[in-house]
Amino acid sequence: MNKTVNQKAWFFVLPVLLLVAFNAIIPLMTVVNYSVQETFGANTFFWAGVRWFGEVLQSERFHASLGRQLFFTFTILIIEIPLGVAVALAMPRKGPWVSVCLVSMALPLLIPWNVVGAIWNIFALPDIGLLGRMLNGIGIDYNFTRQPEDAWFTVILMDVWHWTSLVVLLAYAGLVSIPDAYYQAAKIDGAKAWAIFRYIQLPKMKRVLTIAILLRFMDSFNIYTEPFVLTGGGPGNATTLLSIDLVKIALGQFDLGPAAAMSLIYFLIILLFSWIFYTVMTRNEEQ
């Protein structure tokens, strides 16, 4: 659509701008402020320059949490995106079952995040949980509070349970927007299911899938509450993702300087990845 140039449009944007600026810029300036100062309590601050940034970037603890975070994010993306697309492809397009599918699939998305953690906690505990009992019953030594591999397995399974539906809903929306005529044409040409998927469905889903990947990337990188309630970052530091580590440093040890520097580095990483996605996405739209 060709848009009119109108500088008065700024007035339309003003309420949003003020609200978001109030919530974003003031707290961000507070973080920047802490990140360059040293404090010994009692509200006395000393200039520390970029010392905290250097310290965080070189600290093994930060590298370890970042590594775990990247592993987590890429694992859940690799599982959730294809699984979501597969479920969306197999869903009915018409009839009463559509509502049943949509409502039951959207359910996990609307459960408060700490309740999600609590649900999985009582579901997976080896003594009282169904999953824990079943796995131990078939001879697998499973205990997510003791063994790091089991903790990882549970955290990833929980995220797949929690968020795959978002991918399903987005992919399904892309699929139902394809006119029937496309499928009829494909049928006349004698196209196989794979060809229909590759040349009709996938291109039509491209935009919604980009959004799905972007949202899942951002949200999984920010994840805090669910794994915190489920494992508390443990056993040891096994599932301490970036946000959990950050809160430990900021509110647990009250090391405001390093925590603030880490926040900013953390935010910049997300920003960088998202900017790349966003540029690729808008470039595709312009073509």
Added chain:
Amino acid sequence: MQRIKWMVPTVYIAFLMLPIYWLLNMSFKTTNEILGTFSLWPLEFTVQNYVTIFTDPTWYMGYVNSLIYVTINTVISVAAALPAAYAFSRYKFVGDKHLFFWLLTNRMAPAAVFALPFFQLYSAIGLFDTYIAVALAHTLFNIPLAVWILEGFMSGVPKELDETAYVDGYPFWRFFIKIFLPTIAAGIGVAAFFCFMFSWVELLLAKTLTAVEAKPIAATMTRTASTSGYELGLLAAAGSLTIVPGAFVIYFVRNYIAKGFALGRV
């Protein structure tokens, strides 16, 4: 082929329902039964856990508090996002693309980064432990999302609609409220759904910004969870009840979800 096809959603939904069933199962058991015996359904069926929640104000007020700030947040987010989304979909202005991306960056901000500064900011302006504080804090990630969704819907409305109304002599605001908003009603529904959803499920900021008066239900639950877990039945009942408002909202917007996603950009 067709028989395999319906298996996929069925197995997937079964996988989704299993942990929820387990939660419901526990909510009808006594804590002694949960810890003492393992059974797939309650042997001594009890509704005592639910009775406790509905009779104790420290419990049920949690739900009321959550619903109040979620509603305020949804109204503020959608109301502020409407004119902005219109501007982004219809006009070019200095810095429009940068502004749009900047708004989206706030959707990416980790709540953990903002928790402490938010606490200080809202304490400083005297809004700590009020509904409005949580509602305002949640606009940080809900307004960008609402603008994004609504902009997609509005771009789908042909510009001729605006021009016809202008030629017919409609003042802008009357056109916007009487003609334009009803046209994108589905979009407003979808945007409101997402604002409700993200405000309802978020806990870190809601918990940081409240103490007693506006404490959300999710935070009330963490209190029980921390007391060595002896109130497991109660915890399960409270958790089960947090699913109810979400289920209601999905039921009402179920016809919009699929259509809405397709029309809009999200």
